[in-house]
Amino acid sequence: MKTILLIALLAFAIPTAYAGGNAGAGADKAKPCAACHGADFNTPTSADIPLLAGQHADYLARALTDYKSGERKNAVMNGQTAKLSAQDIQDLAAHIHGLKGKLKVIPLHRLVQ
Ligand code: HEC
Numbered sequence: 001m002k003t004i005l006l007i008a009l010l011a012f013a014i015p016t017a018y019a020g021g022n023a024g025a026g027a028d029k030a031k032p033c034a035a036c037h038g039a040d041f042n043t044p045t046s047a048d049i050p051l052l053a054g055q056h057a058d059y060l061a062r063a064l065t066d067y068k069s070g071e072r073k074n075a076v077m078n079g080q081t082a083k084l085s086a087q088d089i090q091d092l093a094a095h096i097h098g099l100k101g102k103l104k105v106i107p108l109h110r111l112v113q
Pocket residue numbers: 029030032033034035036037048049050052060063064073074076077080092
């Protein structure tokens with residue numbers, strides 16, 4: 001019984017532990033992003049800038065990693081990510097994921113079954 005409970009608890013712990021990001025550190029690192037995405041990542045300053053508040057952390061980390069490597073091409077975001085470390089990316093992803101906004105994402109419990 002205890003084992004089952006432990007497995008159930010671990011199953012809940014894994015999605016949040018996945019990113020390994022520190023949202024508090026991410027908030028600091030996100031200051032330069034506010035000029036375009038809005039400090040809340042929910043009020044972009046132009047129509048071509050995406051809403052990000054509440055987006056899944058793994059999606060955000062993948063996007064930032066791909067911009068940094070050049071796998072994903074966008075002159076603005078390639079520049080914004082050039083100096084980010086892997087830890088910066090995880091921290092930013094954790095921070096942005098924790099924000100509330102207008103973006104509708106499928107809840108994690110419906111993705112991981
Ligand atoms: C000068 C304006 C500007 C700044 C500053 C900026 N961004 Fe962006 N961001 C954009 C634009 C424009 C796009 C859309 C790029 C594209 O079409 O691929 C974008 C796209 C993104 C995406 C991809 C979203 C998706 O749905 O795939 C992420 C994640 C992101 N930005 C995070 C950040 C973070 C984190 C920072 C700060 C470190 C930042 N941005 C700074 C303009 C900006």
